[in-house]
Amino acid sequence: MRPAAVVGTGQTHHAAKRLDVSMAGLCREAIDRAMADAGVDWPDIDAVVLGKAPDQFEGVMMPELFLADALGAVGKPLLRVHTAGSVGGSTGNVAASLVQSGVHNRVLAVAFEKQSESNAMWALSVPTPFTMPVHAGAGGYFAPHVRAYIRRAGAPEHVGTMVAAKDRRNGALNPYAHLKQPDITVESVRASTMLWDPIRYDETCPSSDGACAVVISAEPTSGPAAWIRATALRTEPTTFAGRDQVNPQAGRDAARALWKQAGITDPLSEVDAAEIYVPFSWFEPMWLENLGFTDVGQGWKLTEAGETEIGGRLPVNPSGGVLSSNPIGASGLLRFAEAAMQVMGTAGDHQVDGARVALGHAYGGGSQFFAMWVVGSEKP
Amino acid sequence: MTKPLSAPLDVGFDYTRSLGPTLGRFLTDLRRRKVTGIRGSDGRVHVPPLEYDPVTAERLTEFVDVASTGVVRGWSWIPEPLEGQPLDRPFAWALIQLDGADTSLLHAVDAGSPDRMSTGARVRVRWRADRVGAITDIECFELSDEPADEPVPADEVTMVTTPVHLHYTHSASPTEDPFLRGLMEGRLIAQRCPACSKVYFPPRPACPTDGVPTTEQIELSDRGTVTTFCVVNVPFLGQRIPPPYVSAYVLLDGADIPFLHLLLGVAPEDVRMGMRVEAVWKPREEWGPTMQNIDHFRPSGEPDAPFDSYSQHL
Numbered sequence: 001m002r003p004a005a006v007v008g009t010g011q012t013h014h015a016a017k018r019l020d021v022s023m024a025g026l027c028r029e030a031i032d033r034a035m036a037d038a039g040v041d042w043p044d045i046d047a048v049v050l051g052k053a054p055d056q057f058e059g060v061m062m063p064e065l066f067l068a069d070a071l072g073a074v075g076k077p078l079l080r081v082h083t084a085g086s087v088g089g090s091t092g093n094v095a096a097s098l099v100q101s102g103v104h105n106r107v108l109a110v111a112f113e114k115q116s117e118s119n120a121m122w123a124l125s126v127p128t129p130f131t132m133p134v135h136a137g138a139g140g141y142f143a144p145h146v147r148a149y150i151r152r153a154g155a156p157e158h159v160g161t162m163v164a165a166k167d168r169r170n171g172a173l174n175p176y177a178h179l180k181q182p183d184i185t186v187e188s189v190r191a192s193t194m195l196w197d198p199i200r201y202d203e204t205c206p207s208s209d210g211a212c213a214v215v216i217s218a219e220p221t222s223g224p225a226a227w228i229r230a231t232a233l234r235t236e237p238t239t240f241a242g243r244d245q246v247n248p249q250a251g252r253d254a255a256r257a258l259w260k261q262a263g264i265t266d267p268l269s270e271v272d273a274a275e276i277y278v279p280f281s282w283f284e285p286m287w288l289e290n291l292g293f294t295d296v297g298q299g300w301k302l303t304e305a306g307e308t309e310i311g312g313r314l315p316v317n318p319s320g321g322v323l324s325s326n327p328i329g330a331s332g333l334l335r336f337a338e339a340a341m342q343v344m345g346t347a348g349d350h351q352v353d354g355a356r357v358a359l360g361h362a363y364g365g366g367s368q369f370f371a372m373w374v375v376g377s378e379k380p
Numbered sequence: 381m382t383k384p385l386s387a388p389l390d391v392g393f394d395y396t397r398s399l400g401p402t403l404g405r406f407l408t409d410l411r412r413r414k415v416t417g418i419r420g421s422d423g424r425v426h427v428p429p430l431e432y433d434p435v436t437a438e439r440l441t442e443f444v445d446v447a448s449t450g451v452v453r454g455w456s457w458i459p460e461p462l463e464g465q466p467l468d469r470p471f472a473w474a475l476i477q478l479d480g481a482d483t484s485l486l487h488a489v490d491a492g493s494p495d496r497m498s499t500g501a502r503v504r505v506r507w508r509a510d511r512v513g514a515i516t517d518i519e520c521f522e523l524s525d526e527p528a529d530e531p532v533p534a535d536e537v538t539m540v541t542t543p544v545h546l547h548y549t550h551s552a553s554p555t556e557d558p559f560l561r562g563l564m565e566g567r568l569i570a571q572r573c574p575a576c577s578k579v580y581f582p583p584r585p586a587c588p589t590d591g592v593p594t595t596e597q598i599e600l601s602d603r604g605t606v607t608t609f610c611v612v613n614v615p616f617l618g619q620r621i622p623p624p625y626v627s628a629y630v631l632l633d634g635a636d637i638p639f640l641h642l643l644l645g646v647a648p649e650d651v652r653m654g655m656r657v658e659a660v661w662k663p664r665e666e667w668g669p670t671m672q673n674i675d676h677f678r679p680s681g682e683p684d685a686p687f688d689s690y691s692q693h694l
């Protein structure tokens with residue numbers, strides 16, 4: 001496998017409703033920024049990979065076909081990736097593999113979601129005959145598993161509120177974030193409405209329109225590069241007898257493979273920044289354990305000690321993460337791009353000083369799809 | 381084998397599309413009884429206008445007025461129109477190259493009979509009276525060489541509503557079928573995997589772990605344990621019960637996988653992981669092939685199950 005690097009990143013200004021642009025225009029806002037960042041033009045791009053979550057979110061079957069002109073894909077290979085909410089991460093991994101394998105020299109990865117075109121909660125709960133209707137809505141699927149985590153880990157209640165306050169404060173440092181709440185506090189999160197007990201309103205992600213793009217290249221271009229040191233994808237069924245919904249095996253397996261491939265033996269010491277898919281606050285400590293940053297049952301202690309703040313031992317979601325912007329299909333690629341930006345030194349006000357190794361992580365469906373990469377400033 | 385149960389499944393949503401500058405201009409002009417194309421980098425005029433050039437991928441900005449008359453470049457006769465199509469009587473789908481355009485637009489021609497259709501036929505736009513800024517503002521094309529109605533003023537269009545409706549017949553799988561027929565008799569039918577011996581309720585066509593068909597049927601009681609739960613405080617589309625209420629994972633005695641159901645008859649703050657519960661069935665005359673025959677679960681009054689008895693089901 002030959003080395004490959006992220007040489008450019010771009011994203012849209014994320015918002016609840018980007019009514020000023022079409023789906024094509026939304027994608028291009030991110031693409032144009034990524035290509036300018038990379039210093040490349042269309043003839044430099046060999047193939048395009050598009051990621052997007054379920055088609056019923058926008059009601060367009062196979063949107064990659066009608067978007068081909070906007071994606072600059074005419075006359076080039078165009079692939080669509082779909083792994084539910086993790087799709088943005090999977091898109092980055094697929095694009096990376098096309099370069100690492102030597103199939104293409106330079107690949108454009110794009111992911112988007114335009115949630116304002118419909119209603120994701122409706123789209124995910126179409127009532128199928130003979131099956132139980134959903135009684136709990138969107139967060140209701142994950143809330144019982146969060147409760148199970150709190151019980152198993154013996155975690156104090158305020159850890160979730162700490163994550164929410166941190167990520168929203170970080171979001172205020174990110175010019176592209178949907179939610180910017182510099183004055184949010186643990187107390188104000190705690191005072192927000194309890195939606196799906198134990199998940200409060202301020203502990204849930206927003207619904208956003210947005211897109212993200214990265215240019216992945218076998219050779220550096222004019223600017224900085226984030227070298228892809230490892231990628232991993234793993235999957236498991238949504239439900240099976242004995243499934244661990246709090247600490248899914250697919251996530252553990254993906255992380256183990258990722259660290260091994262990256263040559264990392266102690267992730268907590270060797271990783272400088274992590275962009276982890278946290279749509280509900282408690283998933284920060286849950287995924288810290290699943291990823292092997294801490295032992296099982298210990299993730300919340302890292303959060304509680306403030307070590308996941310910018311300036312802490314492992315800054316998690318310095319960009320504000322999914323809790324600050326959630327264009328579903330793009331959210332995973334945003335994690336991957338933000339990790340790349342950290343090691344490229346282009347993260348601006350939410351830059352982690354001296355970050356040289358960073359993790360990008362995404363999960364999707366009922367915690368059944370996992371996608372991750374490790375990027376570094378040094379060529380492997 | 382009897383035919384598995386089946387039922388209609390209708391899925392529909394009115395999608396709200398934001399158009400952006402190019403498509404917004406096109407649909408605004410249609411509302412004004414005017415057809416607008418866009419010039420590509422190779423000089424071709426694309427109708428409908430493309431947002432980005434198919435050759436260079438650059439954003440296109442040079443709008444070009446084209447005529448509302450044109451020529452049929454290809455067509456297909458539709459003897460029995462379907463729901464959502466432009467006309468409710470037989471018509472032709474046609475590729476129409478408007479005068480001044482270099483590409484063809486797909487639309488309906490109200491020709492009356494396939495005998496009157498031909499490639500090369502001259503057509504003109506028939507404008508809809510109540511135009512909203514949509515491709516259906518062109519009601520259809522008609523066979524004529526005369527110019528269509530003149531443009532009129534109209535407000536700018538930035539959004540379009542696109543209703544999408546799909547009609548399916550959903551069939552239960554051969555494994556689901558005995559489970560559903562059991563429910564109609566108030567019985568809870570599970571199946572055991574021959575490889576790992578795990579008991580699945582509801583049953584699956586195959587064990588997700590071993591990939592082998594589950595064949596052994598087992599009848600379970602309607603008592604179980606709450607493994608975990610959430611308290612729903614938020615109202616949402618299609619909700620059946622006013623919040624707050626408890627949505628709980630129930631592990632039936634003898635089953636190896638929990639399922640989500642309602643837990644009522646207890647204050648949400650008194651619900652615990654490990655709480656023992658029993659089914660409350662709807663009146664028998666309301667039973668159908670659905671888990672909704674169980675209206676909800678309620679506490680059975682038994683002592684809580686120890687954590688170890690359900691911890692591997694979280």
Ligand SMILES: [Zn+2]
Nearest residue numbers: 573576587590
């Ligand atoms: Zn099995």
